[in-house]
Amino acid sequence: MPEQLIFSIEVFLNGLMAGVLYSLVALGFVLIYKASGIFNYAQGVMALFAAMTLVGIMDGQVPFSHLINATFGTDVHHFGWQLPALLSILLTAGVMVLLAWAVHHFVMRHLVGQEPIILFMATIGLAYFLEGFADLMWGSEIKTLDVGLPQGLNETIDEVTYNIFGYGFFIDNLDIVATVIAALLVVALVLFSQYTKHGRAMRAVADDHQAALSVGINLDFIWVMVWSVAGFVALVAGIIWGAKSGVQFSLSLIALKALPVLMLGGFTSIPGAIVGGLIIGVGEKLFEFWVGPLVGGATENWFAYVLALIFLVFRPQGLFGEKIIERV
Amino acid sequence: MKMKLATLALGALMAAGPAMADLVFPSLSYRTGPFAAGGIPFADGYADYFTMLNERDGGIGGVPVRVIECETGYNTEKGVECYEATKNEGSLLYQPLSTGITYQLIPKVTADGIPLHTMGYGRTSAAYGKVFKWVFNYPANYWNGASGAINHILELNDGDIAGKKITLLYHNSAYGKEPIRTLEELSKKHGFELSLLPVDSPGQEQKSQWLQIRRDRPDYVLFWGWGVMNQVAIQEAANIRFPMENFIGIWWSGAEPDVLPAGEGAHGYKALTFTATGDDFPVFDDIKKYVIDAGKAAGNGDKLGTVQYNRAVYAAMLAAEAVRKAQEIHGVADINAAQMRDGMEALVITKERMAELGMEGFGPTFEVSCENHGGPGLVGVSQWDAKAQKWNLISDFKPTDGEVIGALIEEDAMAYAKEHNIELRDCN
Numbered sequence: 001m002p003e004q005l006i007f008s009i010e011v012f013l014n015g016l017m018a019g020v021l022y023s024l025v026a027l028g029f030v031l032i033y034k035a036s037g038i039f040n041y042a043q044g045v046m047a048l049f050a051a052m053t054l055v056g057i058m059d060g061q062v063p064f065s066h067l068i069n070a071t072f073g074t075d076v077h078h079f080g081w082q083l084p085a086l087l088s089i090l091l092t093a094g095v096m097v098l099l100a101w102a103v104h105h106f107v108m109r110h111l112v113g114q115e116p117i118i119l120f121m122a123t124i125g126l127a128y129f130l131e132g133f134a135d136l137m138w139g140s141e142i143k144t145l146d147v148g149l150p151q152g153l154n155e156t157i158d159e160v161t162y163n164i165f166g167y168g169f170f171i172d173n174l175d176i177v178a179t180v181i182a183a184l185l186v187v188a189l190v191l192f193s194q195y196t197k198h199g200r201a202m203r204a205v206a207d208d209h210q211a212a213l214s215v216g217i218n219l220d221f222i223w224v225m226v227w228s229v230a231g232f233v234a235l236v237a238g239i240i241w242g243a244k245s246g247v248q249f250s251l252s253l254i255a256l257k258a259l260p261v262l263m264l265g266g267f268t269s270i271p272g273a274i275v276g277g278l279i280i281g282v283g284e285k286l287f288e289f290w291v292g293p294l295v296g297g298a299t300e301n302w303f304a305y306v307l308a309l310i311f312l313v314f315r316p317q318g319l320f321g322e323k324i325i326e327r328v
Numbered sequence: 329m330k331m332k333l334a335t336l337a338l339g340a341l342m343a344a345g346p347a348m349a350d351l352v353f354p355s356l357s358y359r360t361g362p363f364a365a366g367g368i369p370f371a372d373g374y375a376d377y378f379t380m381l382n383e384r385d386g387g388i389g390g391v392p393v394r395v396i397e398c399e400t401g402y403n404t405e406k407g408v409e410c411y412e413a414t415k416n417e418g419s420l421l422y423q424p425l426s427t428g429i430t431y432q433l434i435p436k437v438t439a440d441g442i443p444l445h446t447m448g449y450g451r452t453s454a455a456y457g458k459v460f461k462w463v464f465n466y467p468a469n470y471w472n473g474a475s476g477a478i479n480h481i482l483e484l485n486d487g488d489i490a491g492k493k494i495t496l497l498y499h500n501s502a503y504g505k506e507p508i509r510t511l512e513e514l515s516k517k518h519g520f521e522l523s524l525l526p527v528d529s530p531g532q533e534q535k536s537q538w539l540q541i542r543r544d545r546p547d548y549v550l551f552w553g554w555g556v557m558n559q560v561a562i563q564e565a566a567n568i569r570f571p572m573e574n575f576i577g578i579w580w581s582g583a584e585p586d587v588l589p590a591g592e593g594a595h596g597y598k599a600l601t602f603t604a605t606g607d608d609f610p611v612f613d614d615i616k617k618y619v620i621d622a623g624k625a626a627g628n629g630d631k632l633g634t635v636q637y638n639r640a641v642y643a644a645m646l647a648a649e650a651v652r653k654a655q656e657i658h659g660v661a662d663i664n665a666a667q668m669r670d671g672m673e674a675l676v677i678t679k680e681r682m683a684e685l686g687m688e689g690f691g692p693t694f695e696v697s698c699e700n701h702g703g704p705g706l707v708g709v710s711q712w713d714a715k716a717q718k719w720n721l722i723s724d725f726k727p728t729d730g731e732v733i734g735a736l737i738e739e740d741a742m743a744y745a746k747e748h749n750i751e752l753r754d755c756n
Contacts, residue, residue: 007539007543010539011536011539014535014536014539018533018535066628069628073623077628131360132360135360135364140359140360140364140365140368141364141365141368141585142365142559142585142588142589144588144589144591145589146591151563151567151593152566152567152569152593153567153568153569170539170542170567170568172535172567241532244532244560244563245532245556245559245560245563245589246556246559246585246588246589248362248364248365248556248559248585249360249361249362249364250362250530250532250555250556253362253530253532254532257532257533284536285535285536288536289536289539289540292536296524296526297500297524297525297526297537298500298526298527298528300528300533300536301528302528
């Protein structure tokens with residue numbers, strides 16, 4: 001088999017894995033948009049906040065220690081414990097539920113019935129607030145996140161592909177784990193929304209919140225639940241991206257990777273987020289491999305948006321999005 | 329009542345106006361945003377050194393130092409705003425720790441007559457003092473860095489690197505592109521094969537680049553990264569099992585936050601440097617005693633001895649030494665920005681002086697002159713020990729290829745002078 005083709009297969013597989021990571025971020029956007037029509041600009045910052053909180057809880061860091069020390073002249077930084085990863089993840093999920101309640105109670109509840117652009121701008125404000133709040137709570141330093149996820153070359157794939165192609169493929173163990181987690185997450189979300197009482201209520205609210213209200217569904221509860229689920233998805237994304245690069249401010253920028261995925265897959269479809277992510281991941285990696293060297297490289301960031309824009313021209317609602325029909 | 333109002337107004341005026349009996353050093357810091365991990369220790373070290381001078385010596389030459397911190401978030405526009413907001417405070421020197429901000433400030437400081445010191449960053453050709461009167465980049469610049477890396481590789485290969493494959497992985501920005509020209513020249517001179525791999529900012533996703541490195545199998549990878557790009561690149565290098573001792577970063581890609589997330593995988597990674605590592609220097613005893621233990625540290629005091637903190641202490645020390653030189657030249661203690669510039673241009677850092685400052689061997693010895701604002705460009709190499717979790721200096725501060733770099737600096741500076749209609753200074 002020609003060398004370039006073998007390399008292309010490796011790039012393709014890595015693109016699929018990268019796509020899964022993008023989908024993870026995009027899922028959080030879709031959940032909130034589906035249920036409340038809000039494009040949550042703060043989703044990336046939520047991933048950052050979740051990851052910082054997880055590291056803080058695991059390492060026993062005292063929240064707001066800088067503020068406490070500066071105000072009271074104390075010198076407290078750590079509680080002195082090191083919690084197990086699983087317990088820390090559960091506690092962090094609890095914090096994300098609290099955050100969801102706070103976001104709804106203090107911000108979104110007061111904006112019910114407002115124009116989508118108002119809600120969007122509220123989430124921009126929320127993103128900036130949360131950025132500063134996370135910094136104040138846990139500090140701006142880069143933190144190492146180790147929840148026991150494997151990283152590095154997968155030996156088996158390397159060996160098998162070497163035997164077949166004479167060239168061992170590089171697939172990162174972390175990417176494989178991320179793919180499994182993303183698959184489980186999607187299955188769980190689908191099961192939740194199709195087969196549970198609250199899931200069905202969530203879908204009802206998504207279809208028509210006034211009709212849902214009229215049949216006795218508690219809107220406040222459903223919206224808090226949706227923000228909580230989005231917070232949990234943000235936590236999963238934060239863990240995986242944080243394991244790759246350390247937990248730091250740049251985690252919030254992963255939202256930029258989700259935007260072309262949403263444009264391509266549609267804002268209202270969970271399968272759309274997955275398929276969109278895979279197309280963007282594979283597309284940008286193959287483009288970089290084939291065309292990158294001819295144009296000086298570093299094509300991935302802009303290519304994802306170009307691809308999404310091309311899709312927008314032909315299918316504005318995205319691949320799986322709901323077609324908007326407005327009759328006059 | 330009128331009297332009270334007048335007193336209040338006078339008080340407010342006095343509070344708002346510049347305190348004339350201070351040596352003012354604005355600190356264009358970034359404690360927030362994607363690059364805060366590098367910005368925080370630098371801002372802490374810069375402030376702590378001056379606080380130590382104030383507490384221990386009563387300032388410099390009897391005049392206290394006042395550091396005005398302004399948050400830029402590593403954002404060029406905010407950096408310029410910070411400059412405009414602080415320049416009339418009697419500011420003596422700007423060190424923005426950002427190549428982007430530096431490029432914007434060069435014409436501004438030139439017009440306003442305030443010196444700019446871009447230690448190991450910024451516009452490399454600013455070393456050419458005949459064109460850049462107000463800008464200094466001693467003791468080393470990016471082109472010294474590029475040459476220092478190649479010299480290190482030459483040493484490892486007994487002086488022959490013809491046919492070797494060297495890849496430059498760089499931040500796709502003005503900063504990351506800086507070494508390309510020098511490396512191209514050095515590639516012609518030494519016969520190595522240079523390939524270029526850009527990574528778009530912020531650099532969170534580098535899979536394509538590292539797959540290519542894995543396919544091409546270069547002998548060495550040189551690395552010009554900043555922020556999250558550093559952590560991701562070092563993790564990816566560990567993932568593909570690239571030999572870390574052949575992975576060499578510029579000084580902005582070689583601090584503790586860059587290597588810690590990769591754990592054991594980062595062991596052996598190298599970074600260029602022009603400052604020493606660790607806290608085994610008497611100057612740190614004084615910083616501990618007069619600043620940290622006294623509760624006057626800019627941060628929480630836990631960054632002392634880390635790479636960026638040390639570099640900031642060194643930057644502050646060079647500024648303080650330039651003040652002393654300016655005071656000596658002009659015979660006044662409360663100097664102004666123009667006098668500060670004269671002090672910088674006449675700066676001499678000797679081994680003896682470094683020892684007096686409690687920093688013997690902390691950085692290279694050098695002299696600044698009218699022609700040469702960049703110093704001799706001595707560069708060392710440090711290596712990360714993941715088990716001990718510390719950087720070790722594995723070489724002396726050694727000379728770089730002055731012949732190649734000098735010619736490139738002059739060429740670039742002359743082009744700048746022509747473009748901006750700048751008359752060359754007479755340095756004779």
